[in-house]
Amino acid sequence: MLSMKNNSHYNLFFSIRLATLICTITSIILFILSYFIERSFENYTIKQNIAELDAVINTMQSELYARDYLDSSNNNRFEQNFSLILASHYRLFVYIEDKAGHVIFNTKGPDLLITKQHPEFYQLMATGKTGIWEHKNHSYRIAVAKISLTDDNQYTIIAAIGREQQSHYVSHLHEGLTILIIITSMISFVWTMAAIYLTQKPIERLTTRIQSVTSKHLNERIPLSIVPAKFIGIVHAFNDMLARIEDVFQRQRNFTADIAHEIRTPITNLVTQTQIALSNARTTDEYREVLYSNLEEYERLSKMITDMLFLAQADNKQLTPELVDINLKAMFTMIFDYFEPVIEDNNISFDLEGEDLIIEGDRLMLTRAIYNLISNAIRYTPSGQTITVSLKHLNKNLIQFIVANPGKKIAPEHLPKLFDRFYRVDKSRQRNGEGAGIGLAIVKSIIETLKGKICAESDELSTRIIVTLPIKNDYQNEDDKLRY
Ligand SMILES: Nc1ncnc2c1ncn2[C@@H]1O[C@H](COP(=O)(O)OP(=O)(O)O)[C@@H](O)[C@H]1O
Numbered sequence: 001m002l003s004m005k006n007n008s009h010y011n012l013f014f015s016i017r018l019a020t021l022i023c024t025i026t027s028i029i030l031f032i033l034s035y036f037i038e039r040s041f042e043n044y045t046i047k048q049n050i051a052e053l054d055a056v057i058n059t060m061q062s063e064l065y066a067r068d069y070l071d072s073s074n075n076n077r078f079e080q081n082f083s084l085i086l087a088s089h090y091r092l093f094v095y096i097e098d099k100a101g102h103v104i105f106n107t108k109g110p111d112l113l114i115t116k117q118h119p120e121f122y123q124l125m126a127t128g129k130t131g132i133w134e135h136k137n138h139s140y141r142i143a144v145a146k147i148s149l150t151d152d153n154q155y156t157i158i159a160a161i162g163r164e165q166q167s168h169y170v171s172h173l174h175e176g177l178t179i180l181i182i183i184t185s186m187i188s189f190v191w192t193m194a195a196i197y198l199t200q201k202p203i204e205r206l207t208t209r210i211q212s213v214t215s216k217h218l219n220e221r222i223p224l225s226i227v228p229a230k231f232i233g234i235v236h237a238f239n240d241m242l243a244r245i246e247d248v249f250q251r252q253r254n255f256t257a258d259i260a261h262e263i264r265t266p267i268t269n270l271v272t273q274t275q276i277a278l279s280n281a282r283t284t285d286e287y288r289e290v291l292y293s294n295l296e297e298y299e300r301l302s303k304m305i306t307d308m309l310f311l312a313q314a315d316n317k318q319l320t321p322e323l324v325d326i327n328l329k330a331m332f333t334m335i336f337d338y339f340e341p342v343i344e345d346n347n348i349s350f351d352l353e354g355e356d357l358i359i360e361g362d363r364l365m366l367t368r369a370i371y372n373l374i375s376n377a378i379r380y381t382p383s384g385q386t387i388t389v390s391l392k393h394l395n396k397n398l399i400q401f402i403v404a405n406p407g408k409k410i411a412p413e414h415l416p417k418l419f420d421r422f423y424r425v426d427k428s429r430q431r432n433g434e435g436a437g438i439g440l441a442i443v444k445s446i447i448e449t450l451k452g453k454i455c456a457e458s459d460e461l462s463t464r465i466i467v468t469l470p471i472k473n474d475y476q477n478e479d480d481k482l483r484y
Pocket residue numbers: 372376377380405407410418423424425426433434435436437438439440441463
């Protein structure tokens with residue numbers, strides 16, 4: 001739990017760092033953007049002021065021309081015209097004088113004549129550019145033009161426009177953009193924190209649930225309801241994995257319990273028989289009898305331990321088959337011969353049908369597997385009936401043999417479990433038979449070691465164990481494997 005807490009501290013630290021980073025990047029980008037917006041807006045207003053000054057000077061020029069050539073008598077009318085022109089321009093001032101220095105026209109406002117004292121004045125006049133004039137806490141953009149209509153009719157026009165309006169707009173824009181940057185940065189911080197929280201929370205919940213899975217709670221599954229849709233795939237996979245682990249754990253537990261149980265029975269028998277033998281004085285023959293009986297139990301134990309060791313080796317993939325060519329039909333015949341005395345006693349017969357099959361396999365392993373299958377078949381075949389073994393090629397790579405024996409039908413739910421360790425359909429039969437229920441488990445691990453498959457079928461007519469094996473042991477064709 002402590003680690004969980006540290007983890008969430010770490011997560012908070014991480015979230016804040018990430019959010020700060022994103023917030024900083026957002027602010028920087030917005031800052032750069034707003035700088036360019038402000039600059040271009042400023043340039044735009046400057047261009048507008050210059051255009052306005054130009055327009056006014058041009059109009060004045062035409063008016064002066066009209067005044068000199070068309071109607072020089074009515075001075076008043078021209079002043080009126082000048083005033084009319086300027087009426088539509090806010091804070092635009094004009095001063096006009098003629099060659100002799102007489103004032104032709106002057107608007108109320110700043111004394112534009114003062115600008116003549118600045119050396120830059122003549123520069124402006126020569127270049128036709130505009131300049132900035134600071135006067136009595138006000139700032140103006142000014143333009144100066146010298147107009148020569150004739151040698152006598154020469155005029156100087158000074159036009160100035162107040163820049164307050166322009167800088168007022170720019171500073172307004174600046175304020176607006178600054179507020180925008182602050183709000184956007186704050187939103188991006190909060191948004192990032194929220195986004196991290198929203199994605200982190202389900203992961204934390206998931207982690208807590210996963211941490212609560214222990215070997216004692218393997219039956220727990222992560223509920224799909226606690227995670228968002230995008231994690232459902234992972235949770236499914238995790239739950240499936242848990243199911244597989246639980247299954248293995250369960251088998252392992254059962255296996256240990258089964259071993260203890262299977263070993264206890266013969267040991268108890270040995271203890272009881274020995275105690276009885278020792279409780280009174282016995283003749284040599286009686287002792288011999290007890291020892292024979294004990295020997296049987298020792299052999300049962302020994303066989304069981306050998307089988308278990310074999311299975312343990314198979315589990316650890318320590319079984320390495322010694323590959324030789326094997327004639328399966330010949331092998332079956334040999335094993336039938338071995339069981340001849342037993343089947344005669346039980347009045348059972350064998351029928352071996354099918355082709356001569358040569359496959360690559362381990363002689364000892366295959367003998368052991370077939371021996372187990374035939375001894376099972378003999379045990380469950382009613383007296384007077386026949387065990388049938390059939391061999392055939394499935395295709396050029398695979399062969400199949402089926403060991404079929406008549407007898408009681410095995411219910412379908414038992415069929416897949418027959419190959420489990422210690423699994424017996426009828427638990428009570430153990431003392432009559434000899435096996436502990438690991439015969440088919442061994443057959444299965446042998447067949448799988450030889451890269452084959454095994455399954456069981458059963459109906460009223462017979463019970464059939466079906467084995468498929470590759471002819472060549474290094475055979476690896478995925479298409480054929482699917483047909484198993
Ligand atoms: N040929 C068969 N006919 C009917 N039942 C079978 C046959 N082979 C196996 N079984 C069933 O499968 C169980 C497991 O077989 P096996 O692993 O060989 O164990 P065991 O022979 O020690 O009982 C048997 O207990 C029996 O119930």
